[in-house]
Amino acid sequence: MKSEPINAGQGVQVGGFIKQHHSMVTAAHQLADVLVIWGLLAGLVSLADYTWGMGYQIAAFVASICYHIFAHKNGLYFSWRGQSLFTEVKTVVTTWLVVLGTLLTITFLFDLTEEYGGAVMVAWAVAVPVAISLYRISARMVLREFRRVGVNTRRVAIVGAKEPGISLANSIIGSPWMGMTVAGFYDDRVPIGHYPLLEEDVQVVGTTELLKQQARAGEFDDIYIALPMREEETIKELVEELANSSCCVHIVPDLFTFKMLNARSREIGGLPVVSVYDTPFDSFDAVIKRAEDVILSSIILCGIAIPMLIIAAAVKLSSPGPVIFKQRRYGINGEEIMVWKFRSMTCCDNGDVVVQATKDDCRxxxxxxxxxxxxxxxxxxxxxxxxxxMSIVGPRPHAVAHNELYRDKISGYMQRHLVKPGITGWAQVNGWRGETDTLEKMEKRIEFDLAYIRSWSVFFDVKIVWLTLIKGFFGNHVY
Incomplete structure (x- = not known):
């Protein structure tokens, strides 16, 4: 029996186990790589009854660092949903061969050949790629079992019910191990209810207008735009509209001139796709960012505990009402969160209309x-x-009412929600904080927010924190 079309208001099961936890899977791979490289060398040295001296420790350390760098460059730590198992294993072997070449070069340059046992190093050179490949194969098998019961899947919408959309859908459906579920096709050129795939129960659900509505409602994890090159204007318009959603948007197969955000290429069943809007935190970077937040916030909270108690008492004694004001704001992926602040007004606006504070505001x-x-x-x-x-550094979270006001007025506004909101940000240290009484002021704030997402690094975060300490606590337009 054919499935029923998806209605715009229909409830949706939120998929994307990997959407929330892909960074942890990547971290597990990176940790496992280090353990394999060190563990195998230590084990082989012990079996050969050699001494685990400085030479072997340096070899393991250099190999671990080099493997991490080259593996990241070769894409081993990005999601392999669209890659074949053969491609992944080949990349593992290729990466390790580059590492071995680097180690051999260092060994001969510094004349360290006498530091190592030949048989041990040969066995290690062979055992490492075999072990890494085996655990990656095992990881795929485990994740595939999760996907069979509906866990670890991503909900996908395809724009374009002709080639190459049909080829893309066939590749996804024919590769269930990728963990993707095709929600349907969306096309203005094909009648609703049409089934483009001869033997598959996937139909044209609606037009691109319905897609936009459902994308804004968060009904998809990924959207693949698979329109022909002659539809360039349609694609540009659609990409601009989807900037007001928190979906990851990909184009198949051509690139046009867009304001991309962390664009990267990958393959789905051999077809090239490019992420137009994507998060920078889909690998080990997310773990680094979280560790940075936990460590810094813990240290800061210990240091400001007493001042916070004093402020809380002052707020409570100065006016009636709660000490902490909790306001609805958008977090990562456009999900609502409750942001805490010391109450600074006589009212606690948190509805569909939130009036920004102005100079000499009586509230x-x-x-x-x-x-x-x-x-x-x-x-x-x-x-x-x-x-x-939240994160310590990131785009400042706006009230939900302000998000709904500006998302249709400023291109790319919602893309700031591809990362966690922050206490301070690149826009704030550049003076774009406080009241935004004109559209131009908000546009400048968003411009700096998106620039931060494009250029993120740990050093960039440190720079922003330092600038915040120097000049970020005060502002002429903060009321």
């Missing part, structure tokens, strides 16, 4: 005015960071 309490000018009202957000809802 601001005397204590609240000082807290807002110095940004001390933001201190409880370090607790949000520990909760995992």
């Amino acid at each position: 601001i309490t005397k204590v609240g005015g000082f807290l807002r000018r110095t940004s001390l009202d933001e201190l409880p957000q370090f607790i949000n960071v520990l909760q995992g809802k």
Whole structure:
């Protein structure tokens, strides 16, 4: 029996186990690589009854570092949903051969050949790629079993019910190990209800307008635009519209001139696809970012515990109402979160309309005015960071009402939600904080937010934190 079309208001099972946990899977791969490289060499040295000296330790250390660098460059730590098992194993072997070449070069340059046992090193050179390949094959088998019961899947929409959309759908359906489920086709040129695949129960669900509605509602994990090159204007328009969703958007197979965000290429069943809007935290970088947040926020909270108690008492004694104001805002992937602040107003606006504070606003309490000018009202957000809802550095979270106001007015506005919101950000240290009474001011803030996402690095975060300490606590336009 054919499946029923998906209605725009229909409830959706949120898929994407990997969407939330892909970084942890990647971290596990990287840790396993290090353990294999060190463990095998240590084990072989022990079996040969050699001494685990400095020479072997340096070899293991250099091999681990080089393997991490080359593996990352070769894409081994990106999602392999669209790659064949053969391609992954081949990449493992190729990467290790480059590492061996590097080790041999260092060994001969510094005349270290006498430091190592020949048989041990040969056995190690053979055993490492075999072991890494075996555990990656095992990981695929385990994840495939999860996917069979509906876990670890991503919900995919395809725009284009002709070639190459049909080829893409056939590749996804023919490769269930990739963990993708095709929700349907969306096309303005093909009648709704048509089944482009002869033997598969996947139909044309609706037009691109319906796709936009469902994308805004968060009904998909990924959207693949598979329209022919002659539809260039349609594709450009669609890409601009989908900037107001939190979906990962990919184009098959051609590139046009877009304002890309962390664009990267990959393959789905041999077909090239390019991510137009994507998060920079889909690999070990997410683990680094989280560790940075946990360590820094823990240290900061220990240091500001007493000042926070004093501020809490001042807020409570100065005006009636709660000490902590919790406001609905958008977090990563456009999900609503509750952001904590010290209450600085006599009211707690948290509905569909939120009026920004202005100069001499009568709603601001005397204590609240000082807290807002110095940004001390933001201190409880370090607790949000520990909760995992926010990051120390990232785009500042806006009230839900403001997001809905600006998402259709500023191109790419919602793409700031591909990362966790932050307590401070690149826009704030460049002066774009406080009241945004004109569209131009908000556009500049978004411009800096997207620039941060494109250029993220740990050193960039450190720079922003340092600039915040120097000049970020005060501002002429903060009321």
